[in-house]
Amino acid sequence: MLRLYRRATGARHLDIGPGTGYFLDRCGFTGPPPEITLLDLSQECLEMSAHRLARYRPRTCRANLLEPLPLPDGAFDSVAMSLVLHTVPGGWDAKGKSFAELARVLRPGGTLFGSTVLAEGVRMNALTRRLLVEQHRRGNFQNQGDGPDGLARALAAHFPFSRVVVRGNVALFRATA
Template sequence: MIDPLIQRAQQAYTPARLAVYDALVLGLFCSLVWRCPRRSMVRLYERAAGAAHLDIGPGTGYFLDRCRFPVPDPRITLLDLSAECLQASARRLARYRPRTCRANLLEPLPLPSGHFDSVAMNLVLHTVPGGWDAKGVVFGEVARVLRPGGTLFGTTVLAEGVRMNALTRRLLAEQHRRGNFQNQGDGPDGLARALREHFPVSRVVVRGSVAVFRATA
């Protein structure tokens, strides 16, 4: 049984909304509202993505499409609960022949242990219900599927412990009302603590109202 809150958040990713996602969310919202521009996220991918890469919550495939991988033919797996997101990102990344996996993040991932060089969770965790204790189970599963020395990286919009302007507060409240965001109470300290429980090395940096994180298995 899928949590109704997860189902509600997934309903936001319709084909019509995905068609404007890059311009509206990644372009306008990331820069003006959350104050962490998408170019910073592209750089994060280029620094951390490996030859065997798992992308959790790929959205439209924007970042993978622009990433310069360390090898010309990376082995990419796309994981999401939304069939629409998987179809859109797989189509955009067809040149890499990505594997797709439809799965719920709050359940054991149907993926082999020690398989990936890198895992990305970019703009994902703020859509997952529950506090960091509940969301932290995801990090345990990610640590399991990473090879020793592999890297988890990503970003998430925070609702606590960061500076917000009036626009950010208003838009965050609207996302909560619609059920698109489930990040009530999410702050950087809780994220850092959850990462430390599963990774020997981790780092969280706040940019605007976004946590940029990286951890090594």
């Protein structure tokens, strides 16, 4: 995942669900500092990641990924959403609608990239399956039915180029606007 950040993060970057800001903190930018916007539904998450990334003076945006985003068209060179989609309710049809908004805020040729935990269509050992069931029970994961083929179709509906690679039960993806 860190390799994706290092390869795909552009000069104007939107990070969706930044968590603690770990990936951007470890990215090791060369050249001028990027313009970073952090987007999350959780104000606490935004504050935590903005504090960690204070040296970049990130902007924050509190918004719901499943609603129209309060961001201008073509504003970003890159958009990341690492370990986010498996926490979003609904199947790929519902989650895929967010890709239309992300394609809108990317400049032509811009890159969407990220990762998500899959629940279907991947091999899992017994421990992984038990951990996944527990995350569903707690309501932390909303990825019932999420498989790599559905992700690939949802990306292809909104991006002219996309790629999904599965590692264990995690999908790494990249798409170009």
